[in-house]
Amino acid sequence: MIYGSCLCGSVTYEADCDPGLILHCHCQTCRKAHSAAFSSVMPIAFDAFKWTSGEDLLSHFESSPGKERYFCSRCGSQLIAERRSANMIMLRMGCVDTEITQRPDAHIWRSDGAPWYDPDHDIRQLAEGYVKA
Template structure:
């Protein structure tokens, strides 16, 4: 069972399935939707997913034909994307509450990636906030 929630806790979900592959998507749509270099997702079967609470504060945006992105209207957390034709839900890993120990399987849409981000370039890692070098 995979469980997840938004930042404010108003919306929760459950997925009765094993973990899917973890994928970093670098397409422009994901970058814009998440205000980040990429979005980390886990595709699962549509039938395994259900909203547990907070459906009344959910909204959705069709970012491309047949793809809906669901977000909490209170805090703005984007929880999932849904592709009805593919019968697939893309869990946004940042909102998964269940401990996930699997490692990412792939970076996709690198052809559309942000030019300022290179997944192969090593930079320093800090335990907490930014400290200027």
Template sequence: MLNGSCLCGGVAYEVDAAPGSIVHCHCRTCRKTHGSAFSTVTNVPRDRFRWTNGEGLLRGFESSPGKTRYFCSRCGSHIVASREGRDTVLLRMGCLDTPIAERPEVHIWRSDSSNWYDPKDELPEWSEGTRPKPAS
């Protein structure tokens, strides 16, 4: 069982299925929607997905013909997207609360990617948001 929610906790969902292929999407609409270099997403069966809280808080935006992105009207978290006539729902992995073992498989829409991020760059990692203090 997968569980997910928005930043404020007002909207929540569950999926009685494993995630599908996980991808990092660099398309322009994902970058603009999330204000980031890419969005990490996976597909799950629509008939195994259900809202468990706050469905009334959801708002939708048709970002391209037939594709609607749904977000919480209170905190702005983009939670899912769906395409008309498809039997899957696209989960935004940043809203997933359940730990999973699966890992992303590919970067897609690299032709549309930002010029300031390259997934091949190796960067230092910090456990928190500030530079670690040097050992004395």
């Protein structure tokens, strides 16, 4: 079972499945929607997913034909994307509460990747805090 929630904790879900593929998506819509270089997702079967609280607080947006992105209207957290025609839910890994220990499987849509982010470049890793400019 996989559990997840939004930043404010008002919207929660569960997915009755084992962890699957983890993908870092670099497509332009994921980058814009998450204000980041990529979005980390885990595709699961549509039937494995259910909202457990806060469904009335959800908003959604069709970011591309047939793809709905669901987010909390209170805190803005993107929780999932849904592709009904593919029988698929994409869990947004940043909102997964269950500890997932496996490593990502692939970077996808690198053709759309942000030019300022290179997944092969080693940079400093800090345990906490900010770096002074």
